[in-house]
Amino acid sequence: MFKFIAKDIACSEENENTIAVIHRHWFDILKNFFLILLMILFLAGINFLLPSLFPILEFGEYHSMLVLFEISFSMLILILFFLIWIDYYFDVWIITNKRIINIEQKGLFSREISELELDKIQDVSAHVSGIIPTFLDYGDVFVQTAGERERFIFKKISAPYATKDLIMSLEKTNEKRIEKERAVSEAQELKSALQDK
Secondary structure (H helix, E strand, O other), rough: HHHHHHHHHHHHOOOOEEEEEOOOOOOHHHHHHHHHHHHHHHHHHHHHHHHHHHHHOOOHHHHHHHHHHHHHHHHHHHHHHHHHHHHHHHHHHEEEEEEEEEEEEEOOOOEEEEEEEHHHEEEEEEEEOOHHHHHHHHEEEEEEEEEOOOOEEEEEEEOHHHHHHHHHHHHHHHHHHHHHHHHHHHHHHHHHHHHHO
């Protein structure tokens, strides 16, 4: 499903090619999964320690309530895991030779898609802060624009400096392409004006 969306969005304009598809760095999702690991350890602790501390929980209606709690807590863990994975997998930035597309998943049933044409870029900067991000080479890239949305933010992506350099390079290439198209268009207009005389 996602590949269909990315292909559909990224190459909808004429002569447009996808250069890069960028997700958040794997360490970002690992931090979120650490919470799930703590919840699983808590559930295991309840499952093994509580009956030994309170033997009454092994029999009758108390046992049924404990099992119901364990099943409910397990479902909560699965739902949380699913939500974290969906948010990670469907948050994506697509860089093409003409624009940048930001697809941001907001919950299960909401997605925001915004785009920025390369010729509207004013400035690109990368920010890496902390020991782990420095060693694992991940951080944020900020794209300053002249459009409605003042800033495009690539959050916690791999190789932020390389991404910044790629965007700047594409912006310069796009600028040259636009100037060339403008010069060709002006030359054709001049040629047709001279032929009319």
